[in-house]
Amino acid sequence: MNILLCDDDDVLASMIQFKLSRENLGEVTRAADGKLAKELLNNSHFDLVITDIHMPFHSGLEIVTYIRQVLKQSMPIIVLSAEGLENTVLQAFEVGANDFITKPFSPAELAIRVRRLLRI
């Protein structure tokens, strides 16, 4: 399985990458900003996307919209954000996210949610 992880927090992204690889959930590719995330999405196939909301160039919500409306892809998307306001959560689901995890989060819980969405 190929997983795209979009987060500009390098330390956190490294930890998530390590956790998902350790749980044998797939190969994780990291994008530190929205522009790189779009490029990777255009050029490669991913089975799941995990994205932060606040990123340089394009926000996580823009990435979700891009995947659903421009690329017309239906892979599962998890939005990971410190902003747990009701409006943000609703907006994320409206644009096509499958799950929303609020920071601070448990890496073990994230792995379970990824496993469930990938049905493995």
Add this chain to the structure above:
Amino acid sequence: MIDIIETWSDLPSEVKVFILISLVALCGALLFVIFLFSSRQVKNSLKQKESVLRSRFQGSLNVIMLMESSDEEPAASAQFYLSQLQKDMGESRLAKQVMTDQLIGLKKNLVGASADSLTNVFRKLRLNAFSSGKAASFSWSTRAQGLFELAQMDDKDSFERIKSNLHARNVTVREEAFMALVKLDKDSSLQFLNDYHAPLSQWMEMRIHQHLSNSDKRKLPDFSQWYNHSNLDVALFALNMTKQFRQLNAVQKLIALLDDPNKSKVVLTIDTLGDLDAHEAANPVSSKMLEFWDNDVLSRRIAKTLGKIGYAENHWKVLSGYLTHPNYSVRFEAAQSLYKSGNQAKYILNRANSEGSLTTILMHVEDPLLQS
């Protein structure tokens, strides 16, 4: 060379001064450019060093952090990675700072076993001693940073050290110490407030409120214990929190506080009684009408609160008394309270307006678009 010296001596003194000034300015500009360039170089190399250290630490940290309750990794393995981190870090202050920042950055994003393991790493690497050392520094910014780090990493052993900074001369240190204690006060008892004698800013109140809102409401302290605190800021804060968290068992103590000599406390007490819908306080509040008649703020508060908790004719009579108050906002508040209190109160209001002196206020009060 001789020619230059001869030409120089032939020059008029104004030209000499001009040339000298130009030379000094040129040298200054050159030095400034060199300084800018070298400081940029130093900054870049520091950044690079930090980045190298960060990626070196991250590998070991990932393993320790995610080892949580896994049987396949023996405890010796965690010990191995900890020693590795210790070795990588050595005695360098820069490395210790990078590691501390990295732990804080990760901890704010994580909960559960992973977050706990980060706290353990912080202690086992004796970074708590590093931050404690900073908390005792002479520089206020280093001190504030040390306090912040201890709080973020949940270092409860530093509680007393942090507490000793509560009355620091520097306001940032004081605020940081205060917030650190709030964060480390896991049972939300806020007992350190007993000895707090420094000012309590609105920003601090807001942060405490936010912290308490996320804690278990059953464990909140009884804020009435601080109503008579020698620090007025703490007493007012306690009143505010009683209102925010609707501590209804404080009503009798609030009623007693109506006789307090401090007017700001009485204002907040009346507001709190109104917000708690304490109908049993309607008589004591209305009995204060004459005593506070000359105080516009208090009269306005009484009129507003009686509109919320008043229920009998004698309360409405007090309100109708306020309709002749010299201050417009008091008259307005009284009219609004009577208007909201039902038909009998409205009748009193209309009777008071028999000469038309309240017509403008009534038009305002009755306008559905202007009702609060």
